[in-house]
Amino acid sequence: xxxPAMTSALAKRLRSxxxxxxxxxxxxxxxxxxxxxxxxxxxxxxxxxxxxxLVIIVDGWMHSSLTLPDGSRQILQxxxxxxxxxxxxxxxxxxxxxxxxxxxxxxxxxxxxxxTQLFRTLPRLAALFYxxxxxxxxxxxxxxxxxxxxxARARIANLFLDIISRLRIGMPEAVTGGRFELPVTxxxxxxxxxxxxxxxxxxxxxxxxxxxxxxxxxxxxxxDEKALVRxxxxxxxxxxxxxxxxxxxxxxxxxxxxxxxxxx
Amino acid sequence: xxxPAMTSALAKRLRSxxxxxxxxxxxxxxxxxxxxxxxxxxxxxxxxxxxxxLVIIVDGWMHSSLTLPDGSRQILQxxxxxxxxxxxxxxxxxxxxxxxxxxxxxxxxxxxxxxTQLFRTLPRLAALFYxxxxxxxxxxxxxxxxxxxxxARARIANLFLDIISRLRIGMPEAVTGGRFELPVTxxxxxxxxxxxxxxxxxxxxxxxxxxxxxxxxxxxxxxDEKALVRxxxxxxxxxxxxxxxxxxxxxxxxxxxxxxxxxx
DNA sequence: CGTTCCTTTGAAACCAATCAATAATGGTGG
DNA sequence: CCACCATTATTGATTGGTTTCAAAGGAACG
Numbered sequence: 001x002x003x004p005a006m007t008s009a010l011a012k013r014l015r016s017x018x019x020x021x022x023x024x025x026x027x028x029x030x031x032x033x034x035x036x037x038x039x040x041x042x043x044x045x046x047x048x049x050x051x052x053x054l055v056i057i058v059d060g061w062m063h064s065s066l067t068l069p070d071g072s073r074q075i076l077q078x079x080x081x082x083x084x085x086x087x088x089x090x091x092x093x094x095x096x097x098x099x100x101x102x103x104x105x106x107x108x109x110x111x112x113x114x115x116t117q118l119f120r121t122l123p124r125l126a127a128l129f130y131x132x133x134x135x136x137x138x139x140x141x142x143x144x145x146x147x148x149x150x151x152a153r154a155r156i157a158n159l160f161l162d163i164i165s166r167l168r169i170g171m172p173e174a175v176t177g178g179r180f181e182l183p184v185t186x187x188x189x190x191x192x193x194x195x196x197x198x199x200x201x202x203x204x205x206x207x208x209x210x211x212x213x214x215x216x217x218x219x220x221x222x223x224d225e226k227a228l229v230r231x232x233x234x235x236x237x238x239x240x241x242x243x244x245x246x247x248x249x250x251x252x253x254x255x256x257x258x259x260x261x262x263x264x
Numbered sequence: 265x266x267x268p269a270m271t272s273a274l275a276k277r278l279r280s281x282x283x284x285x286x287x288x289x290x291x292x293x294x295x296x297x298x299x300x301x302x303x304x305x306x307x308x309x310x311x312x313x314x315x316x317x318l319v320i321i322v323d324g325w326m327h328s329s330l331t332l333p334d335g336s337r338q339i340l341q342x343x344x345x346x347x348x349x350x351x352x353x354x355x356x357x358x359x360x361x362x363x364x365x366x367x368x369x370x371x372x373x374x375x376x377x378x379x380t381q382l383f384r385t386l387p388r389l390a391a392l393f394y395x396x397x398x399x400x401x402x403x404x405x406x407x408x409x410x411x412x413x414x415x416a417r418a419r420i421a422n423l424f425l426d427i428i429s430r431l432r433i434g435m436p437e438a439v440t441g442g443r444f445e446l447p448v449t450x451x452x453x454x455x456x457x458x459x460x461x462x463x464x465x466x467x468x469x470x471x472x473x474x475x476x477x478x479x480x481x482x483x484x485x486x487x488d489e490k491a492l493v494r495x496x497x498x499x500x501x502x503x504x505x506x507x508x509x510x511x512x513x514x515x516x517x518x519x520x521x522x523x524x525x526x527x528x
Numbered sequence: 529c530g531t532t533c534c535t536t537t538g539a540a541a542c543c544a545a546t547c548a549a550t551a552a553t554g555g556t557g558g
Numbered sequence: 559c560c561a562c563c564a565t566t567a568t569t570g571a572t573t574g575g576t577t578t579c580a581a582a583g584g585a586a587c588g
Binding site: 151152195196198199202 | 575576577578579
């Protein structure tokens with residue numbers, strides 16, 4: 001632990017993977033200088049909308065989704081504080097999916113030019129971003145296998161386990177034992193798992209009968225997590241991200257870390 | 265167009281997005297100095313296997329897949345020449361999925377340290393890699409929506425359209441009109457679309473009756489591509505990748521591009 | 529205190545999986 | 559070049575998980 005008081009959600013997240021230099025932290029802080037609240041249910045960015053801005057979730061849950069021509073909706077990812085969202089903007093200059101606030105949120109947005117700047121000046125962070133993108137690709141792969149190969153119960157188990165393992169990393173205070181708040185409707189669970197809300201309801205009910213889970217209001221308790229892991233074929237791939245391959249923290253422009261700290 | 269004779273498959277791919285400097289091309293060429301053939305059906309990398317190497321497809325088709333505890337298999341992506349594969353290695357130090365040769369292939373492998381080096385010295389390429397990763401994420405998103413929300417016919421239509429649009433970009437000679445070689449079994453199509461081989465067979469047959477496609481041996485003809493696009497809700501997201509946001513080609517270490525060329 | 533959204537439940541229809549068996553294809557060695 | 563074998567493609571009958579349609583009960587909210 002080092003550097004100035006931490007305010008940046010992104011920096012907080014990245015610090016869980018890596019000790020950051022003060023320069024890196026300052027740069028990340030700068031990305032979040034423009035923060036604003038988003039009401040629950042509000043759409044922050046719509047699919048196909050032209051934009052040059054990326055989003056950092058500072059507080060609350062969001063989700064990204066796609067809507068098909070027939071009106072059906074696929075929820076792609078749940079986003080938590082510290083997530084950097086809207087990368088598709090980089091590739092197309094427009095948003096590739098719709099970004100909606102699940103709960104009341106605070107977000108920060110910044111233009112992609114600032115990421116350009118970051119890639120030029122802080123190669124280690126660039127490499128870390130790339131690594132995180134690689135990890136997300138694996139996460140997408142697991143979801144794909146879940147949707148393609150497993151039944152309703154396994155898909156829901158997979159979703160719950162994915163959520164709880166992400167929360168345990170980024171917001172450990174939001175998980176007690178196997179309990180966590182799930183501020184989404186059964187309809188949303190269906191949109192995420194490729195099931196109808198009716199079948200989600202029946203499946204949740206059955207899982208409760210089987211003593212796999214419990215529900216109390218808006219919160220879920222994973223009673224038999226081991227069984228859920230088995231049912232879903234779940235593999236926790238978030239516990240650790242390899243950072244050994246990253247370039248050294250300070251490129252030639254600036255002095256090594258210890259000197260910076262010593263100079264303060 | 266500039267620089268030395270092109271041999272690198274990755275450079276060829278990247279050049280379709282961006283004019284590369286000679287330094288960039290030379291660096292990319294270096295990544296492919298260690299090439300080797302892979303027989304059709306051979307597994308190049310197995311899920312969970314420890315490795316520090318990334319893979320560039322030089323020639324042929326490969327696919328990456330996941331196998332679930334119950335033995336079912338999900339094909340995640342088809343890979344074509346110029347694809348950089350195995351990014352999950354960066355995040356975990358091990359392969360996140362199984363990489364198998366569909367046809368006889370040539371691949372190049374290199375240790376991830378060389379990517380570290382590249383991120384430090386060539387920030388523009390680093391940013392381009394990141395952009396491509398973002399584009400792949402969108403591609404995964406579309407597949408997810410396809411599996412989650414559409415029926416068998418739409419999923420297969422989506423797969424075919426995805427393949428043909430990728431081929432048109434990277435290997436235009438492999439597509440004539442709507443015809444392309446598809447060197448995979450119906451079982452593989454099932455593994456990619458989340459269907460059984462039996463149902464794939466029936467669906468292909470029906471699509472043929474409906475004059476959507478035709479099959480001749482190992483090749484497929486998309487007869488009514490417009491209808492297929494409508495059925496699948498397909499959006500071609502590969503045609504263009506935005507490169508305007510990338511840093512300038514040569515960072516301060518080296519002189520600007522025109523001087524390099526002039527000095528030759 | 530009504531309105532709206534969400535959850536729950538039932539019945540029927542449907543798409544895709546499973547089980548099973550046969551035909552076609554492709555590759556191999558004699 | 560042909561016979562043989564293994565793999566792939568095809569087809570039928572049946573089962574089952576999920577969707578659809580419909581409606582009623584709860585909870586949240588202004």
